[in-house]
Amino acid sequence: MIVIATKEDHQEIITVWELSVRATHHFLSEADIQFFKPLILDQYLDAVRLFCTRNEAGLITGFLGLSDDKIEMLFIHPDVRGQGIGKQLLEYAVHEQQIRSVDVNEQNEQAVGFYQHMGFRVIHRSPVDGMGKPFPLLSMSL
Helix, strand or coil, X not given: CEEECCHHHHHHHHHHHHHHHHHHCCCCCHHHHHHHHHHHHHHHHHHCEXXXXXXXXXXXXXXEXXXXXXXXXXXXXXXXXXXXXXXXHHHHHHHHHXXXXXXXXXCCHHHHXXXXXXXXXXXXXXXXXXXXXXXXXXXXXX
């Protein structure tokens, strides 16, 4: 079940983010993770519409951050990867929130493959991320 996340969920969400990033974003250094973590917690989570999935114990297993027409964040706890939570969140974004685009780190090949499998296609490539860091971004669209 997908529910709206609240400010009270931010600490748990940032924990899921960090665990997910460590499991999938092997191109990021420890310094990069420590650079992005407070930005996400203190600024980015407040700038998106947040949704999450929870397990039977009520713990967050994945989350989705949306802007007007774009997926800004989609992270899954590594303990539950491969169980369909990412697909569930993505389908919710597309079918319930009318989302049609996402930017993905090119070096996160699993995410690129996931979005391609779900029907997204690369429409643009930037050699840097939104902060000008050397992490190429692929803009993808349905």
